[in-house]
Amino acid sequence: MAVIDIPQGRIEYRAAGPQVSTAPPVVFLHGLLVNAELWTKVADALATRGIRSFAPDLPLGSHRIPWPTGTDLSPRGVARLATEFLAALDLKDVTLVGNDTGGALCQFLIDADDSRIGRLVLTNCDAFDQFPPAPFGLLVAAGRRPARLRAVMTAVRPKALRHSVIGFGGLVRDPLDPALTRRWITPLLTDPAIRRDTAALLRQIDPKDLLDVSTRLHNFTKPVRLLWGTADPFFTITLARRLHDAFPQATLTEIPTGRTFLPLDEPQLVADEIARLS
Numbered sequence: 001m002a003v004i005d006i007p008q009g010r011i012e013y014r015a016a017g018p019q020v021s022t023a024p025p026v027v028f029l030h031g032l033l034v035n036a037e038l039w040t041k042v043a044d045a046l047a048t049r050g051i052r053s054f055a056p057d058l059p060l061g062s063h064r065i066p067w068p069t070g071t072d073l074s075p076r077g078v079a080r081l082a083t084e085f086l087a088a089l090d091l092k093d094v095t096l097v098g099n100d101t102g103g104a105l106c107q108f109l110i111d112a113d114d115s116r117i118g119r120l121v122l123t124n125c126d127a128f129d130q131f132p133p134a135p136f137g138l139l140v141a142a143g144r145r146p147a148r149l150r151a152v153m154t155a156v157r158p159k160a161l162r163h164s165v166i167g168f169g170g171l172v173r174d175p176l177d178p179a180l181t182r183r184w185i186t187p188l189l190t191d192p193a194i195r196r197d198t199a200a201l202l203r204q205i206d207p208k209d210l211l212d213v214s215t216r217l218h219n220f221t222k223p224v225r226l227l228w229g230t231a232d233p234f235f236t237i238t239l240a241r242r243l244h245d246a247f248p249q250a251t252l253t254e255i256p257t258g259r260t261f262l263p264l265d266e267p268q269l270v271a272d273e274i275a276r277l278s
Contacts (some may be wrong), residue, residue, distance in 0.1 A: 001036075001057070006084035008068045012036075013085070016043035020118040022092045023278050026053035026119050028263075029082060029109075031100025031125070032132075032139075034184050035062035038099065041267035042274070049275050056085050059197045060101060061149075062184045064192030072206035073197055079108035086116045087277040095278050099263055100125055100171075100235075101132070104210050110220050111213045118251035119277055120247075123262040124235040124272065127243050131210040133234045143202040146195035153188045171260035173231065178191035217246040225277045227270055229258020 001012045014036045028064050030037040032259065036055035042052045057063040059073055059172060067073065083106060086094060092268040098106035103125020110117055127134055132140060144147040159178050163169045164175065167179055187194040224247040228240035237254060244252045253273060258265045 001064070004085070004088050006081065006088050008071050008081055008084065010065050010182045011056045011081070011085055012065055013054055013056040014040070015039075015054050017047035018050055019052070021050055021052040023049075023051045023112070023275075024095050025091045025093065026051060026095045026097060027082075027086065028053065028055040028275060029062065029096070029098040029102030029105050029116060030055070030058065031102045033188075034100075034261075035060075037183065038261065038263050039097075042263045042271045045268050045271035046072065046274060047190060049271070050156055050210070051275060054085075054091070056082065058082065058102070058105070061143075061188050061194070061198040061200065063194065063197070064187055064191075064219065066125075066191065067197050069196075071197075073164065073200040075104060075201070075209060076108050077204075078201065079105045079112060082109055083113055083116070092116050095119050095121060095274060097121040097123070097274060098125055099123045100260060103127070104131055106211065107213050107217065111216055114220060114222070117222065119151070119218065119225070121225045121227065121274055121277060122231050122243065124229050124240075124258070124260045126210060126235070128214045129207040129211045130235070130239055131205065131207045133239075136234070140202050140205050146192065146199045149188060149195050149199055153185050155264060157185065157189065168261075169170050170233070171264045173229075173257055173259050174263075178231040217243075218248055221248050223277060225259045225273055226250060226252040227255060227258075227262060227273050228252065229255045229260070229265060231257060232259045234260055
């Protein structure tokens, strides 16, 4: 993992692909309680096509570098961190890709400043007032205090529980890598500053804010590709179709075997679609 400084603090990120590429750079935004590793297989598949990509670890609970006290860690604030990340690397004409909460962050980002974005790819993610969809609102409510957040992570520490339907298991089609999911939960278990960051974000998640952004999605006139796993019981295909209708230049690809973590279920397919759009 590399590290880069932005005005608000430091971000770890993973870069993949050739240092010099004629293809537009790809930037991946992950969701709550996971990190940039969600995108590793997709990034590696793009690298074989000569496409350079960047996946930052955002302050969503699995990051390892805490942020200075007072940093704006609201969803809009985290989207600004992502924008500053693009600026620090001087990335332009970016293919911005989001999953889960990362898809909501993509929407906040383009609403505020899409000048560095050339195209948008959204996989199963929050949209409209589904921020988050049921039953994840219970997790958001429980995690607004650092002590409760630690208790939740402690409860799912055993592999059997964190890979069950009350953990990460309901978000994927295929068995998860236990080492990966352990890395996801470790920062919240071991670092009070990470719990502080994450609780600060969760306290400021409000469905009304993303619903407000949805009223301006028509202002994003660049290409949009929606890749949606239709086996997802949380982010349903109805949500994808609403997003499709909200953007002026959107296409929708339905993936019958995919669930929430589409980058893990179908990494090659996701990479293929990103490469076609680029």
